Amino acid sequence: MSLDLPDLQDDLDALAGAHGITGAVLAFAAGDEVAMAATGVLNTRTGQPVTTGSLFQIGSVAKAWTATLVLQLVGEGRLDLDQSAQSVLPELTLPEPVTIRQLLAHTGGFEGDVFVDTGRGDDAIQKLVALLGKVPQLSPPGAIWSYNNAGYVILGRVVEVMRGLPYNQALRAHLIGPLGLTHTATSADEAILYGTAVGHAHGEPVSTWSLMRSNDPAGASLAMSAGDLLTFARAHLADGAGMLPAPPARMMREPQVVLPDLGRPASWGLGWELQEWAGGTVVGHDGSTPGQAATLKLVPEAGVAAVLLTNGGDPDPLVAELLTPVLGRLAGVSAPPPVAPPAPPLPFDVDRYAGRYASDVTAWEVTGDPEGRLWVTVTPLGAMAELGEPQTFELARLRADTFVFAQARGGVHAAVAFIGEGERAGYLHTGRLNVRDSL
Structure with missing residues (x-):
């Protein structure tokens, strides 16, 4: 059966065009009913259109x-x-x-x-x-x-x-096969047999289809149709039916740790992010690979799931302006309002936050200016160095030790949190923990 979402195709076409999306598939499931829409092309060089059966990489959604x-x-x-x-x-x-x-x-x-x-x-x-x-x-x-x-x-x-199996063979033997999935690929060698999306940056195909095989369990190359990803989601909504006993399936959705204050209340389960929305908990995961992005959200109490797959452009407006409102109507939940810099600006102690914070792949240089504003210069390092040049952004204090980027991206002001007791923060948390070079 199909969900009654008569405007889904027109809305997806319009928003994808407005936000420079190369190609996308948006899909919803509620009970036994499904609604899907596809737009754009798989590859700007070939012009092959996206269909609801096209394969996209799901990136870190593979962690689930x-x-x-x-x-x-x-x-x-x-x-x-x-x-x-x-x-x-x-x-x-x-x-x-x-x-x-x-x-x-x-x-x-x-x-x-x-x-x-x-x-x-x-x-x-x-x-x-x-x-x-x-x-x-x-x-x-x-x-x-x-x-x-x-x-x-x-x-x-x-x-x-x-x-006793390589990871990709274990995926096929213990998930892909038992779930009856027919449009799922665990490598480029398999993906080429389907109509498969190519990632894009600035409107052009990227030079690499997938990341290295060593990172496959984290989400390097798993690709599938929106329908196959919905099948996986619906099995979880049914407490693991067909793939997992009910007790461990439910355990995956139990909070294990509360996230630092990164702008919205959330915790993490055993493989799932758990977001607190008005009306219920939204379970899910996002993912990205070069030029592609994926979003999967489930509302277990309502038996509803949503999938968005894209292969170029900024997917955030499609999530905020289409996926989130439709999911909310279907499941009776509403997302927390987006965070934004307070007006007037909140004061802060520059000395507590200024410094260099780094991981193996990113350096964050936080500095103040004579007007009392806070700035961060983000520099890719190591394996990420070739992916971009340093960029500088203004930070605005949201509350306590949490700051947001003063300029929104895709309508979203991303948040970061400084962590540590005493006069100076010891970490900058950006989703990853970045350690201050020295105190």
Whole structure:
């Protein structure tokens, strides 16, 4: 059956055109009913149109798939959430022991952006895990939430060892096959057999279709149609039906850690972000790869799910102006109002915040000016250095130690949080934990 959303196609066409979206698929499910719309092209060089069956990369939404594979093992009694990853992977030499639960909830505390190409072989993930002994420990395990790609690489390796299969084969054997998915690819070699989206930047196709295989469990190359992603979502709405016992499926949606104040109330479960909206909790995950972006949101209490897949342009306006309002109407929930710089501006102590904060892939140089304003210069480092030049933005204090970018992007003022006791902050939290160079 189809949901009664008669304006969905026209609204998607109009918004995608207004915001420079190369191609997109938007899909909703409520109970047994589904509504989908597609717009734009898969590749500006070929002009091939997007259809509702086209494949797009889902980026870090794949982390929910990795988490599901892990919770299958928990449901079988073969894995305990509070055992250490090192107990399964003795070759893992992180600075501190870290549990399966902490990895799932992004509280491992170690540097999480480790993008090393270890080849295209079935041992790519194993090789990357062997390199993680060199990463710095940023905070004690379990202490602070910080988004961690490498943690999911470790979880993918746990799945490989316990299933006796390469990660992508485990995906196919334990999720793609049991769910009956027909438009899902785990690599470029598989994706080329379908009508598949190419990522775009500034209106032109990007030079790389997917990231390195070593990061597949974190979301390097998994691609699928909106319908297949909705099938996965609906299985979770049905407490894991067809892929996972109900108790571990429900456990995935239980809060494990409250996020720092990044502008909206949220916590993290075992693979899912949990956002507090008026009327209920919205469960989901976002993802991005070069030139592509994905959004998946579920409202378990209402049995409703939404998917947006794009391959160029800024997807945020489509989320804010179309996905969010339709999801709200279908599920009886409403998103928190977007944050914005207060007027008049709130005062702050420049000395508490000024300094250089860094991770392995980004440096954030925070400075004040004579007018008492705060600025941040963002510089990509390491593997990310080739992706862009340094950019400078003004920050405005929102409340306490939380600041927002003074200029909105896609109608959204992104937030950052400074963390630390005493006169000077020790961390800048941007979704990742960035450590101050010196106090």
